[in-house]
Amino acid sequence: MDFALSDEQRMVLGTVRQFVQKELLPLEAEIQRAELEGRQFPDRTTIRQLQATARKAGLWGLLTPEEYGGANLGFLMTALITMETARALVPFIYGGGADNILYQCTPVLRERYLLPTIEGERQSCFALTEPDTGSDATNIKMPAVRDGTDWVLNGEKVFITNGCEADFAIVFAVTDRNKGYKGGVTAFLVDRAMGWTSRRIETMGSWGPAELHFENVRVPAENVLGEVGNGFQQAMAWIGQGRLLIPARAVGQAQRLVEMGREYARQRIAFGHPIADYQAIQWMLADSAVEI
Template structure:
């Protein structure tokens, strides 16, 4: 058996172009973003994001995961992972344009015109709403009801911690349509425009993101707005969540690489007891441990993306990537702050900002505990053989 971990020439070229773009166009905005966030404002104005996305489009970075039928590049998951790593090198909240929630591509022709195409063009903003006050990690426990009334469905209930729920024009809402069937056939996905009557309010967090609490009080949704088929909402939800489990750790790798580079540079400049701190064994240990964590998460993330490209069941690999990436990145940013001492704790440097953001990586798109549960169940059930990727 031959093991080949090398990147193709195309992958290297795409990665290097993205790295240059992020360094030249996005990183210079970091001080402005920090200043805005310190004033309580959003990290990047919408018009600035659109301008950056337009520049990226000139280099071919548009719709990196979007099917070619919709004008996207439809890049393989491994290549997308490499790109998200480059994006992760900066804390500026930048994303490539021409993207939409992956399950929106299941939309009907009419739904595509109203929801999908405007989202790809950047004219509309969507959010995905499944989490509820009493249903977080256990997505099967949602209670929002959708009752059919003629050719409409009436939605009642609450959603919480919804990313982009404050600014969204419409939401993909998962609701219970048949409680007796449970999540296997009893959940349905709906496309719900804000004009239909749902309301949202911001939830202020310790990090830069501001998720939303959403309320639905007798919101009437046409049957034509069912996404997919009635009863397949849970399957669509898992498909949506699955993508984040390799994108999030991909971005974490980029952040970890940038942070470790900062620590190495500081260790060579800062002096104590007449020598650079990098000559002290304790600092060397922290740098070595950061490098070990970084390389230990890089390959599980790429294996998860590769599994998706191969059409394999990627649940186990994705959980390994999400759990390993989130926890290791947290350890790295903690050590980097320690190496910088008091300066690392100040808002004059971006380390504390990354520290707060990294803590969220262990919670959303499946907590550490949920990832461990998935990994263990795979092993205990026999779906996953120990050393299966090397068999």
């Protein structure tokens, strides 16, 4: 099997490398300063400016179908781009994308949620995890109870990435306790304006997870995403995409860190030699490279 990159893949990665060097790497120092000072950086405006710059270079809607204005590059190319982009230790995501399950929107919901998300006018978050249920997502408890033409949501979601920035959440709630995850979980598109609130959870890193609180939040029945009872499958489809792209980001970051170590070892002199000349240092760098 030939794992070599094609000419086209190399060309795209060259464009990404230029973008990373020119636009993202210069932000790293400010990100560290902001973290120490408890400020959030890059903020949404900065991210949108960066996305617009990337768009001019063709880096827009990496997984978005062409009919929605995307580049539809597929998972392999997107993973390669993610690795290359992650070499800058900057929490940045290219614009023009939307949660993969939002393509299940009805025509009405498409106008209100999918299209504005692709354009960056609206921001979503994915709300599955609960205080007592993480890996075992089959066990979520948040109830959604039908009342007339609405569903009423009560409960709490935790560790929700972008939970403080999002203006709508894709919320997974239990609509039939007897069926559980096998047909009893439903996905809802819930505007912040419908009444949920959020609070940041302090963590290391800048991805900003949050707690979301729902107290008698009324969601119109038309805001069900896809079919009632199909939520668990949708949640797994959403997570499946992350399983490819989150590790790609980790690999890119790790490669950059090993490179930084290698450069430092070359220029740092101790006992009359660059420390890269010492075998103990070489082993550590070699072990790290092999582990990646």
